[in-house]
Amino acid sequence: MEIVVCVKVVPKVEQVRLDPITKTVDRTSAENELNDADKNAVEAALQLKDRYGSRVTVLSMGPLFFEPLLKLCVAMGADDAILLSDKAFAGADTYATSYVLAQAIKRLRPDIILCGESTSDSGTAQVPPQIAEWLGYPNISYVSHISIEDRVVVAKRTVKGGYEVVKVPLPVVMSVELGSNTPRFPDFKRKRWAEREFKITIWTANDLELDLNLTGKTGSKTEVIELHPIAPPQRLRKFLEGSEEEKARAIIKIIRESKG
């Protein structure tokens, strides 16, 4: 069984600053990391590998600086990593991103495609179902548990107020719920091997069957007009001092007086 995991490298949310003059995100000041939910997707894929002996390929679209973090996925246990990198892919919204990923997936012909439920930078959660639509595959989102019986996926997905269990024949696209498992640490030897010897496969636009009108900024159906920092609301930041009783009474008073 072949599994492809789509991952993205994102700047650490806590460190992201908006350049006040250019109104663009200053990524140089922020460290990069593998998107959190994508770590859960990699772990989910590796658990399937442990159980069913699948082959796991990590797939990402982005600039070359993604490489070290893709190597981290290989160190965790992925068998291969492919980076889709080309100027023609830059500035893509979810429409153009999902198109390029889907074209790469067509070349790989996996049985299962896993993604993280959403990314921490934009958090749209749209890319997994959009990949599925391009491929004409079913999709299951917010999945917390996966098993496979006779080429049928049985997946538990979170829904409002609880969960449902869905059965779908392969191939299928699933988005893995953030925090649904504990991503493993890479073992030291494999990590060293991944960092020093493993070679990431780079695919450019020439390696895929693409309509370049559908990729990158040109292919995007949306545009970002501008970015604003959201000013945190003004808060009093008043410390309540005194004994426990005094603090308790002060809190009750504030709650009582805040009505309406």
Next chain:
Amino acid sequence: MLQSFYKLQQVVKMGEIWSFVEVGPEGIEAVSLEIIGKAAELGDQSNMRTAAVLTGWGMEKIVKEVSRYPVDRVYYVEHGELAFYDPAKHANALHQLVEKEKPEIVLFGATYNGVDIAARLAIRAEAGLIAHVTYLGIDPSDGRLVGHVPGFGGGIVAVCKCRPGVLQIATVRPGVFERPIPTGHEAEIHRFSPKLHPTNGWRIVERRVAKVVDITRAEKVVVAGMGTGGELSLAKTLAQKLGAQLAVTRPLADLGLAPRDVQVGSTGVSLRSNIALILGVSGASHFVSGIRDVKTVISINIDRNAPIFQFSDYCVEADLFKLVPKIIEEFEKEGA
């Protein structure tokens, strides 16, 4: 002559704004009503018609109920294959209606299912999709939809539009817009039968859902964080005494100690309460974006330097295991 021409122009409405209506175990989803309300407002401003759209089977009563809200019409996309949720089928059916009626804008609630259907429809219809918006407007200069999308844990907002000439889709974060009140009359209902083939695709074999408390509209909320050590009984008792709802931070929901639906933050819900009493929460940026619209924030934390105090009106440096019982005790003394 000129006057009547002018009148005619005003009456002829341009294009339609659709609200995709979802139905849960408790009836019409709150966020579906919220987008209907917003669509009505946008329709008035920009002279567009509004419609609510439902996909499903055997939904007569709900469809009638929807028609009493402020919409010009209701589309009911009806097919036996739509009796259960399957994102591909519902998106396909909806797309057939989109092809026929050619709306300008389609709004969805950013729910577990709404996101799926919106995303698949966007590919089918070659549409622009603005995701998880917290603000919607129409730019009067070009008539295009404007959506605000919070990103990077909620610290930055991206002002987004769709490219000119494409169908404009947006998913809306629940709890942001006001619910409208029924109009007192019923909008016309248009039925549509899509062509769908039975597939052996999606099958829901088990489903467990409990009633969900909508904490986005609660007046008072007690938020428990990891400082409680996962022991929620104290926070629950306090909430009960104060007549407040209980909410949690993400790690507590991850541990399964509370449902995801009462998790506050960028991957949960936003509070709009008068009071939030926050117990043992550090104040990560993913969390504080969810308390932005709270009127008064009171935080209790054992660490005087906890970041949460930067986002609080009243800061209480204390061990919650000592202070919370005192609050309960004092509250009882004073009489509720």
